[in-house]
Amino acid sequence: xxVLSLNFLTCAVKACKSSSNSYPLHPxxxxxxxxxxxxxxxxxxNLLPRIDWTAxxxxxxxxxxxxxxxQAPSVEELQSDEKKxxxxxxxxxxxxxxxxxxxCANCGHEYAVREGxxxxxxxxxxx
Amino acid sequence: MSRPExxxxxxxxxxxxxxxxxxxxxxxxxxxxxxxxxxLELLDLSSPSxxxxxxxxxxxxxxxxxxxxxxxxxxxxxxxxxxxxxMLDVAxxxxxxxxxxxADIGQGVPFRAGTFDAAIxxxxxxxxxxxxxxxxxxxxxxxxxxxxxxASLKRGGRAVCQFYPKNDEQKKMITSAAVRAGFGAxxxxxxxxxxxxxVYLVLTVGGGNLExxxxxxxxxxxxxxxxxxxxxxxxxxxxxGEIKKGxxxxxxxxxxxxxxxxxxxxxxxxxxxxxxxxAF
Ligand SMILES: C[S@@+](CC[C@H](N)C(=O)[O-])C[C@H]1O[C@@H](n2cnc3c(N)ncnc32)[C@H](O)[C@@H]1O
Numbered sequence: 001x002x003v004l005s006l007n008f009l010t011c012a013v014k015a016c017k018s019s020s021n022s023y024p025l026h027p028x029x030x031x032x033x034x035x036x037x038x039x040x041x042x043x044x045x046n047l048l049p050r051i052d053w054t055a056x057x058x059x060x061x062x063x064x065x066x067x068x069x070x071q072a073p074s075v076e077e078l079q080s081d082e083k084k085x086x087x088x089x090x091x092x093x094x095x096x097x098x099x100x101x102x103x104c105a106n107c108g109h110e111y112a113v114r115e116g117x118x119x120x121x122x123x124x125x126x127x
Numbered sequence: 128m129s130r131p132e133x134x135x136x137x138x139x140x141x142x143x144x145x146x147x148x149x150x151x152x153x154x155x156x157x158x159x160x161x162x163x164x165x166x167l168e169l170l171d172l173s174s175p176s177x178x179x180x181x182x183x184x185x186x187x188x189x190x191x192x193x194x195x196x197x198x199x200x201x202x203x204x205x206x207x208x209x210x211x212x213x214m215l216d217v218a219x220x221x222x223x224x225x226x227x228x229x230a231d232i233g234q235g236v237p238f239r240a241g242t243f244d245a246a247i248x249x250x251x252x253x254x255x256x257x258x259x260x261x262x263x264x265x266x267x268x269x270x271x272x273x274x275x276x277x278a279s280l281k282r283g284g285r286a287v288c289q290f291y292p293k294n295d296e297q298k299k300m301i302t303s304a305a306v307r308a309g310f311g312a313x314x315x316x317x318x319x320x321x322x323x324x325x326v327y328l329v330l331t332v333g334g335g336n337l338e339x340x341x342x343x344x345x346x347x348x349x350x351x352x353x354x355x356x357x358x359x360x361x362x363x364x365x366x367x368g369e370i371k372k373g374x375x376x377x378x379x380x381x382x383x384x385x386x387x388x389x390x391x392x393x394x395x396x397x398x399x400x401x402x403x404x405x406a407f
Contacts, residue, residue: 001226002226004204005226005228008239008242009237009238010239011237012230012235014394015394017392017394018393020391023239037224040175040202040204042175043175043176043203046174046175050241050281093204117219117227117228118228119228119229120208120228120230120231120234120237121229121231121234124262124263127234
């Protein structure tokens with residue numbers, strides 16, 4: 001599970017749809033790996049306006065990364081600053097949660113992550 | 128040919144041996160690849176995009192998204208959802224680049240509003256039509272899937288779902304569920320009337336100011352052979368089918384609309400829309 005995906009996933013439990021507390025999910029006992037992937041600059045620029053920076057800062061801190069700047073970079077900044085682009089690429093695309101859990105702060109549901117795959121199957125009474 | 132969809136659930140049918148057999152068959156690889164390319168053509172993405180692969184399986188469709196050259200608008204980044212752990216296992220062994228979720232699309236699409244530029248689904252959604260236990264109906268699963276998919280796409284986004292309908296009735300059931308969720312929908316059939324017919328459901332999320340008619344289904348499939356444009360978004364306004372303003376049905380409909388826009392709405396309960404008495 002890439003940090004990128006975590007920035008877009010919400011709790012799947014029906015009762016959580018009406019709660020703002022169900023996003024982002026919080027990693028617990030996370031084992032991380034770093035992949036080595038080619039930078040896709042165009043994709044990052046396309047995605048940047050959609051990234052929830054507050055949630056990303058929370059995730060980064062919870063995963064033990066140094067604090068992110070309080071404001072998201074602008075598209076122009078990212079375009080002209082190779083290092084910023086690399087850093088963002090490293091966090092969003094190359095950092096993966098291999099084992100652990102993702103926890104909803106609203107209902108407490110824990111989604112297990114195994115071999116990088118998060119299990120979002122729910123018992124039918126929660127759907 | 129018999130249809131496993133009619134008798135088994137997907138996670139049972141796609142067990143370890145079936146998943147391996149499926150993925151290593153060069154005949155299947157070729158068919159899935161050509162349908163994926165066709166779907167990409169219909170999505171018409173001009174730059175690297177964030178894509179949901181619905182029923183991604185072992186990644187035969189997804190890996191084409193990752194390897195698309197810049198001249199063709201790629202490479203894209205994708206997230207795949209699949210209900211079969213065995214299929215996902217094969218995807219892991221094949222080292223696909225997409226991020227994988229073990230999830231049942233009939234339970235919804237757990238991403239925040241406006242996440243994806245586009246969605247693709249190759250040979251998967253007909254599975255939603257069989258529900259084998261009593262607490263789930265195909266209609267309910269289809270509606271949860273399409274409502275969730277609609278919300279997870281950005282305004283102006285598109286989804287293309289190639290699927291194998293069992294019959295016309297199933298084709299209609301799936302298409303109308305998509306339209307009810309708010310999509311503009313068109314059906315495209317390649318090689319119609321043959322045993323190799325391929326059915327593509329092309330879906331658009333309206334809204335957003337798009338150049339020309341690029342954002343609407345009529346623009347995507349207009350002029351293509353064998354395309355039926357289905358759009359009931361404008362029905363239901365007048366006449367018999369109208370829902371009375373202020374009624375419970377009306378409130379539920381409004382809530383669904385708000386939810387699709389990603390707004391947070393209170394869960395519907397037996398109190399929803401009940402008259403409140405004036406207290407003296
Ligand atoms: C014929 S395979 C296609 C896989 C891949 N898209 C491809 O082109 O090779 C159909 C896939 O749909 C998945 N599927 C069926 N029902 C599903 C559901 N309710 N939720 C998620 N995936 C489902 C199956 O597990 C299977 O992997």
